Amino acid sequence: MRVVFHEAFHASDYSEDKYDNAADPGRLAGIMEALRVEGRYGVDVPAPATRADLLRGHSEAYVADIEGKPKLFAMASLAAGAAIHAADLAVRGESAFACVRPPGHHASRSSAWGHCTFSNVALALLKLRDAGLIRSAFVVDFDLHTGDGTIDVLRGWPEAQVFNPYGDNAAEYLRLFEQRLQAAPQVDILAVSAGFDAYLHDLGRKLGTEDYFTIGRLLQAYAIRLGHQRRFAVMEGGYFIPDLGKNVLAFCRGFE
């Protein structure tokens, strides 16, 4: 598995919203440190998404609006570019995790909320589809919050399904998760919106570190069942900074 990351993602001054927890200083540092210590994942440096890449999923007016905020535009274009890079690795048979911000799953065609700007995962899938590399996709979004933006941007592409797992507690969550994956369709690629805010000490107060390993392993098993094993994940939410590194690492160890 490869990690897709750019040093620019360490910057925390890209957002004009002072309540933007995704932009908290140091938020990605612990993740990259944990992955570096693990030592088994090479790091790829992504390029920003092009305007054409952004326009596959967003309206001209929306993209122009973000362009009016140069720091945000630069960071969000790079996040979308990292997702595209991860998807490109996946389609060639190498699993990948893109460690990015801002997140993307609340970014719809012409608006966004929840600290998101561009619909990273959806843009990556649309690019593969338009290049003729895939015809179908299954998106698993295990962030605490529903990926309404991903759903919106992928609307009109019936062969791209989005699954947001749920459950009142960790045991039920994992049981339903496994059940859904057992019944998941045969698709050309698995895309994962990896949010870590359902964590015990985060907003969701539900999942433990070992549960993130299990989630990764169940997704890996699904990809293996698909035959081609194509899979990539992109960082979404997760705000309890002290444990983000170990939770992301646990997921990666399962998913790799």
Ligand SMILES: [Zn+2]
């Ligand atoms: Zn969330």
